[in-house]
Amino acid sequence: MVSTVEEVRQFRAFAGEVMEEMEREGVPFRRDVRLGVMIEVPGAALIADVLAREADFFSIGTNDLIQYSLAVDRNNEHVANLYQPLHPAILRMLRFVIDSGRAAGIEVSLCGEMAADPRFAMLLVGLGLRRLSMSPRQIPEVKTWIREATVSGLADLAASCMEHSTAAEVQENLDSYFGCLLPSAASAST
Numbered sequence: 001m002v003s004t005v006e007e008v009r010q011f012r013a014f015a016g017e018v019m020e021e022m023e024r025e026g027v028p029f030r031r032d033v034r035l036g037v038m039i040e041v042p043g044a045a046l047i048a049d050v051l052a053r054e055a056d057f058f059s060i061g062t063n064d065l066i067q068y069s070l071a072v073d074r075n076n077e078h079v080a081n082l083y084q085p086l087h088p089a090i091l092r093m094l095r096f097v098i099d100s101g102r103a104a105g106i107e108v109s110l111c112g113e114m115a116a117d118p119r120f121a122m123l124l125v126g127l128g129l130r131r132l133s134m135s136p137r138q139i140p141e142v143k144t145w146i147r148e149a150t151v152s153g154l155a156d157l158a159a160s161c162m163e164h165s166t167a168a169e170v171q172e173n174l175d176s177y178f179g180c181l182l183p184s185a186a187s188a189s190t
Helices: 005-024 042-046 062-070 088-104 118-127 136-147 151-162 167-180 183-189
Strands: 036-039 057-061 107-111
Touching: 036 042, 042 062, 042 088, 057 062, 057 088, 062 088, 088 107, 088 118, 088 151, 088 167, 118 136, 118 151, 118 167, 151 167
Parallel strands: 036 057, 057 107
Antiparallel strands: none
C-alpha cells in the first residue's frame, strides 16, 4: 500500500539494482518492465498528481480505498451500511486520481467490487476510466449496460453525480439514469 513518493522511488531504485545484478550475471530479462502504483489509501489518492510523475500506471483498489477513507470495516456487519462506494468523498478521490493519471499520460485502471455493479461501472466510465476489473461472471451484464450508453452521456451522468452531497442522492441519480436506458439491455443481461 503505497502512500508516499519515497516508497515509489525506493522501489524504482531497488528494481534498477536488480536489473543491474541480472545484467552482470548474464540473466536475460525484459528491460521495459513498467512499475505502477496501487491507489488504495487516501494518502496516495490525495497525492496522485505527484505519484503520477513517478509511476508508469495506476490501479485504483476501490475495496481498500473506500474502507480506509470512510474508516469502516466492510466485513463488519455492525457498520457495513457505512461502506458507501458512492460517498461524495470517494467520487472526488476517484476523479482526482483519474484526472491526475490522464494529465501525466499514464494508464489508470480500477479493481475491486465497485466495477461489478453496472450502475457504478457506468459512473466510473463517465469519470474517465476505460479499464475495469471484475469477476468474469459480471462482465456480460456490465458490458451490455455500458453499450446502451454513450461516452458523452456517461460523462454528463458523472458530472451530475459529482454535484450531490450524499451517497443516497448519487444512488438515486444513478438509478434514475439506469431506469431510462433501453429495456433491451435488461433483457440481454438476464
